[in-house]
Amino acid sequence: MIYLTRRERFNAAHRLFRPDWTDEKNSQVYGKCANPNWHGHNYILLVTVKGEIKPELGYVVDLKILSKIIREKIIERLDHRNLNLEVDFLKDKIASTENIAISIWEELEPETRKLEVELHSIKLEETENNFVEYFGS
């Protein structure tokens, strides 16, 4: 069993807020992250899959294919987007790093299963000082 990681990036706008709260309440809870005019980040996404090496090929999975799937299923839908307004799989969710990471897991897990590897973790870096990791449960 070996673990393979692909790093991708996307740049997006977001805010932390609950639509059922006033701006004052959102600001009190989320601070400057609740700014109604949005802010944004250069997100770094690390997708780790695990599996046996295919002995006739020398690798767990073709990285070109893995990267293509991450770009099609995730990056193209998040990059240069507003994470609160424009991403179907984040609809009605608070756009926290935690929730985004879990949603990315849910989008990618069926895809990696088709590739006959197991999705091991989603790591999502919001800034150089803050990141989350999700292992599927």
Add this chain to the structure above:
Amino acid sequence: MIYLTRRERFNAAHRLFRPDWTDEKNSQVYGKCANPNWHGHNYILLVTVKGEIKPELGYVVDLKILSKIIREKIIERLDHRNLNLEVDFLKDKIASTENIAISIWEELEPETRKLEVELHSIKLEETENNFVEYFGS
């Protein structure tokens, strides 16, 4: 003469567009950077000043003071903000990395002069692959 650099960071939303153009025209010229719903970045700002070492102190300028000024005059006004909507010194400007860097120069130059050092350059990194530098003219 020695050059001293302080690195600071801010996370902000922006878009590239001209209000006198249609969305179609903006999208044609600026591509996904024109997204009307905004996107964002973790901007990295490097402020370089130059001057003689003060022999009785061993430094060009007190970094604590330089950092404090950069934070008060720039970071607090840009961090977790929408660069198109909320920053007085970017009003009516296209929020390109180039324009932001020049505007930061204009804000900081009078401040560094008060510190009796010369502002040498503003370097602004938008992503790990794109950055600009401005030297004041």
Add this chain to the structure above:
Amino acid sequence: MIYLTRRERFNAAHRLFRPDWTDEKNSQVYGKCANPNWHGHNYILLVTVKGEIKPELGYVVDLKILSKIIREKIIERLDHRNLNLEVDFLKDKIASTENIAISIWEELEPETRKLEVELHSIKLEETENNFVEYFGS
């Protein structure tokens, strides 16, 4: 269950030595790290906590509060300090990266418990080439 990491930094002096050994013996065992005149590092600290996402808030723990606790309980006591002479919770310990990491765990674990998250790991980087990780046992 999701894992959340906060990165902080501190700059400190230290040396590796045992007070019951001669300088010669310390130098023989620890090499240049035993220098009686001290040396120092820019330490990088990564604190990882884990927990369930609070569904009404979208996060595991408020990062502002987590960061504040790390700064108060760890960074303010280590930054610009001599790790052998000035840190109560390192007293009588060999100031190795291993021992510092474990001591940071012991200081932070009661605090994270108050936040109702579980401390998962302390990662401490001494240089770009050397780091340790501790998981609490």
Add this chain to the structure above:
Amino acid sequence: MIYLTRRERFNAAHRLFRPDWTDEKNSQVYGKCANPNWHGHNYILLVTVKGEIKPELGYVVDLKILSKIIREKIIERLDHRNLNLEVDFLKDKIASTENIAISIWEELEPETRKLEVELHSIKLEETENNFVEYFGS
């Protein structure tokens, strides 16, 4: 139990191919990585060992010794080498990041056992976007 990591680097040439396939077949499967004239990488190797802290010494293992072993057993045999042609322990293997990582594990595991620590993982970064991790089984 604490985990200690040492980072080392080597620069090498390689290609992905099977000698029993034609150049066309190799190119079809491995793309530009199959280039018969080779390409190369700055590989980054992270070796993680785990063990109890030796209380009389304050560390798990002497990093100078661990680093010396990694250099002698791995770096000197891989650095500025052709991984397909010149490395005995990679002979008859497809020179994928996965296979190189596993082979490094097999070379290092007996050595770390002599040091009375347990080899925990081999992480091998091929580029800033691609890396693998192996935990011994």
Add this chain to the structure above:
Amino acid sequence: MIYLTRRERFNAAHRLFRPDWTDEKNSQVYGKCANPNWHGHNYILLVTVKGEIKPELGYVVDLKILSKIIREKIIERLDHRNLNLEVDFLKDKIASTENIAISIWEELEPETRKLEVELHSIKLEETENNFVEYFGS
């Protein structure tokens, strides 16, 4: 006048040698960099152009176009290639970082002139510890 930099990467094999020297002489002069079986690097290329901001557009040059030209004229010809054997514009040159950087300048300078910006510098990083910069003369 503002300076704009685009960062790109390529992975390639090379060796330092003169074909009119014996392997012994090459090895004596270039050390392990002369290995006849090649070695390789993850090269990082930083292309800096300078010019006036186009006031109606807010930028010096469209980064999408600049990046496209660098990829077509440089990256596609160097990435996953053998720099000594497969690159027309490096033919008959010693494949040193210095010579590669100058040759990249010569390839790109006519292209940036067509974009009505001035090529300012080519920075080429061979490893995290070694890099060169060329300013055109």
Add this chain to the structure above:
Amino acid sequence: MIYLTRRERFNAAHRLFRPDWTDEKNSQVYGKCANPNWHGHNYILLVTVKGEIKPELGYVVDLKILSKIIREKIIERLDHRNLNLEVDFLKDKIASTENIAISIWEELEPETRKLEVELHSIKLEETENNFVEYFGS
């Protein structure tokens, strides 16, 4: 003319203070950097030389020789040292990043002249947020 840079690192203790001032005065001027018990840093040193490419060799200067000189003349004298107490060429100087950079220039400049290249700059990074550059006058 081409510019070649070599990156080296050293870990050292220091403090900012003037021996003719009281601890109170030093602390008032230099803040926590004046701590009488020292603190320390992982310094990163970038030495840039410039010159013509030697056409028969393909490089400006042999990097192995340049690196050896930097290590012998600078790194071995600063690494794992107390910059205030143990470095002859810093004696009686305030151990600021500015002064250290200039003193490194003065030590290296005669050496690079012997190599028939010109020393262009000394860049010294004290932390990831603070660095200085010196160009010789």
